Amino acid sequence: MYKIxxxxxxxIQQWISAGSRVLDLGCGDGxxxxxxxxxxQVEGIGVEISQDMIVQCIQxxxxxxxxxxxKDLSEWKDDSFDYVILNATLQAISKPxxxxxxxxxxxxxxxxxxxxxxxxxxxxxxLAQGRVSSHTRLSSSWYDSPVIRFVxxxxxxxSLAQMGIEVMDSRFFLPLDKVMRRKWPLYxxxxxxxxxxxxxxxxE
Amino acid sequence: xxxxxKTHVLxxxxxxxxxxxxxxxxxxxxxxxxxxxxxAKDNAILIEHALSGDAHAAFYxxxxxxxxxxxxxIGPGKGFDTDRYFIICSNVLGGCSGTTGPASINPATLKPYxxxxxxxxxxxxxESQRVLLSQLGIERLKCIAGGSMGGMQAMQFFCDYPSQVQxxxxxxxxxxxxxxxxxxxxxxxxxxxxxxxxxxxxYYESVSPEAGLSVARMIGHITYLSEKMMQEKFGRIKxxxxxxxxxxxxxxVEHYLDYQGISFVKRFDANSYLYIxxxxxxxDLMASISSKERLRGEGRGRGRHFDELKTKRGLVISxxxxxxxxxxxxxxxVQLFTGLNVRVSYAEISTDHGHDAFLTDYVNxxxxxxxxxxxxx
Numbered sequence: 001m002y003k004i005x006x007x008x009x010x011x012i013q014q015w016i017s018a019g020s021r022v023l024d025l026g027c028g029d030g031x032x033x034x035x036x037x038x039x040x041q042v043e044g045i046g047v048e049i050s051q052d053m054i055v056q057c058i059q060x061x062x063x064x065x066x067x068x069x070x071k072d073l074s075e076w077k078d079d080s081f082d083y084v085i086l087n088a089t090l091q092a093i094s095k096p097x098x099x100x101x102x103x104x105x106x107x108x109x110x111x112x113x114x115x116x117x118x119x120x121x122x123x124x125x126x127l128a129q130g131r132v133s134s135h136t137r138l139s140s141s142w143y144d145s146p147v148i149r150f151v152x153x154x155x156x157x158x159s160l161a162q163m164g165i166e167v168m169d170s171r172f173f174l175p176l177d178k179v180m181r182r183k184w185p186l187y188x189x190x191x192x193x194x195x196x197x198x199x200x201x202x203x204e
Numbered sequence: 205x206x207x208x209x210k211t212h213v214l215x216x217x218x219x220x221x222x223x224x225x226x227x228x229x230x231x232x233x234x235x236x237x238x239x240x241x242x243x244a245k246d247n248a249i250l251i252e253h254a255l256s257g258d259a260h261a262a263f264y265x266x267x268x269x270x271x272x273x274x275x276x277x278i279g280p281g282k283g284f285d286t287d288r289y290f291i292i293c294s295n296v297l298g299g300c301s302g303t304t305g306p307a308s309i310n311p312a313t314l315k316p317y318x319x320x321x322x323x324x325x326x327x328x329x330x331e332s333q334r335v336l337l338s339q340l341g342i343e344r345l346k347c348i349a350g351g352s353m354g355g356m357q358a359m360q361f362f363c364d365y366p367s368q369v370q371x372x373x374x375x376x377x378x379x380x381x382x383x384x385x386x387x388x389x390x391x392x393x394x395x396x397x398x399x400x401x402x403x404x405x406x407y408y409e410s411v412s413p414e415a416g417l418s419v420a421r422m423i424g425h426i427t428y429l430s431e432k433m434m435q436e437k438f439g440r441i442k443x444x445x446x447x448x449x450x451x452x453x454x455x456x457v458e459h460y461l462d463y464q465g466i467s468f469v470k471r472f473d474a475n476s477y478l479y480i481x482x483x484x485x486x487x488d489l490m491a492s493i494s495s496k497e498r499l500r501g502e503g504r505g506r507g508r509h510f511d512e513l514k515t516k517r518g519l520v521i522s523x524x525x526x527x528x529x530x531x532x533x534x535x536x537x538v539q540l541f542t543g544l545n546v547r548v549s550y551a552e553i554s555t556d557h558g559h560d561a562f563l564t565d566y567v568n569x570x571x572x573x574x575x576x577x578x579x580x581x
Contacts, residue, residue: 054551055571061579065550075535
């Protein structure tokens with residue numbers, strides 16, 4: 001959906017152990033799954049709604065299911081996967097809480113990337129131009145943009161806490177390809193994007 | 205490339221054993237082939253036809269204006285590319301287009317079998333195709349593919365002989381009939397049997413039960429189209445506006461069904477219709493492959509041959525408006541094979557064309573199938 005998430009690939013590859021079972025929700029053209037299959041020998045399955053993308057995945061030899069992740073995750077049995085990935089897709093789903101819960105039902109770990117609406121440039125754009133839609137990197141307008149959820153890193157983390165989900169690891173992406181491991185005070189202002197490795201919290 | 209073909213008939217003069225335990229003394233198998241087998245003999249693809257199909261899947265018969273039933277999908281540069289693959293299609297066992305079925309002569313009586321023809325199963329159809337393949341010198345298939353009942357055969361073959369097949373493609377199909385699907389078939393069979401000309405199946409020396417069979421086909425055709433497509437195509441348009449002409453086809457849709465029924469009875473045997481729909485209703489892939497009593501297939505009763513499936517590939521395609529074999533049933537197939545560790549992909553094509561989309565919506569299908577076949581060697 002976005003062009004950038006290639007920067008997430010090294011992080012995701014690092015987080016995923018070799019030979020594991022991976023479900024990639026909104027897998028696009030299958031680039032990430034191809035890389036994971038090649039580098040990490042994962043058994044991967046992609047889920048994608050667009051038919052053009054399905055054809056591209058099949059071309060790459062990726063297993064892919066055409067489905068709407070907002071509706072169709074219930075068919076998977078509990079703990080079918082080691083990792084369930086939602087990369088550059090969270091912004092496009094209509095029921096994020098439900099999808100995140102399903103991810104941690106069908107998989108042991110979830111990996112979710114979040115485009116930060118609290119990022120400085122987005123804030124400036126809203127203030128200076130009075131426009132909210134141009135931050136989607138697709139230059140589409142508000143009415144046809146796939147991005148329907150605007151969330152900041154802080155808000156996302158608060159939701160995880162509310163859902164009782166434990167953050168095992170995270171990375172934050174700054175401009176100029178800088179990657180931060182730790183949270184520092186201004187991360188919600190300076191990070192363009194964050195990525196989180198999650199599991200169900202132990203205390204409920 | 206020469207696009208003229210003819211149907212060949214393989215005559216097998218040794219007994220052929222059926223799931224029921226019955227033996228057929230003699231077996232004819234009608235088939236066609238397109239493209240050519242490579243030296244490594246690893247480019248063969250078996251195409252399976254649906255209920256009313258035949259061996260003539262593609263190209264033209266001498267003098268014909270209409271090509272085979274899946275010519276949009278099979279040919280040079282098409283989804284099943286005959287420049288790359290050797291395509292085989294045979295008429296199913298129990299059929300009436302050249303392969304042995306209830307209309308064939310029973311060697312014991314020298315009359316048509318009629319209802320003396322033993323019941324057949326999806327596995328029997330598959331076994332007969334293996335006889336053909338071995339005759340053609342083909343030990344391995346790159347793929348086995350089919351729509352509707354063709355998908356059922358493809359999955360049965362794939363599960364029974366995983367070491368012989370690299371991949372399967374199931375289009376607009378299911379791994380078992382639901383109560384509703386059995387019900388539709390039963391109404392079709394009853395229509396045939398209620399026709400007095402059916403005469404307990406013995407009509408070969410008189411007139412065939414055309415009225416009954418055409419009603420069966422009309423019911424079938426309703427299930428092949430979506431409501432939306434029917435409405436767009438026919439709506440409430442009347443061909444015959446004579447108000448006194450009641451109980452005669454007047455609406456366009458009535459004429460359409462009438463035509464479908466009439467053209468079907470010219471080419472199809474009523475008893476074949478009964479036998480084949482019975483095989484479809486009794487098809488239950490899971491039960492059949494996990495049964496310890498099964499007589500044929502690899503690794504019988506031990507489930508060990510499922511290990512063989514791990515390196516195999518599958519492609520499942522459904523159509524959004526297909527209410528005969530809806531996407532929900534395709535997803536069951538996907539879940540079954542994923543559970544068996546087959547590398548399976550699933551595409552749900554958006555269309556208003558209902559079940560018939562597997563014959564008509566060839567552009568999307570071709571893209572998907574071409575990519576799938578090219579993704580492994």
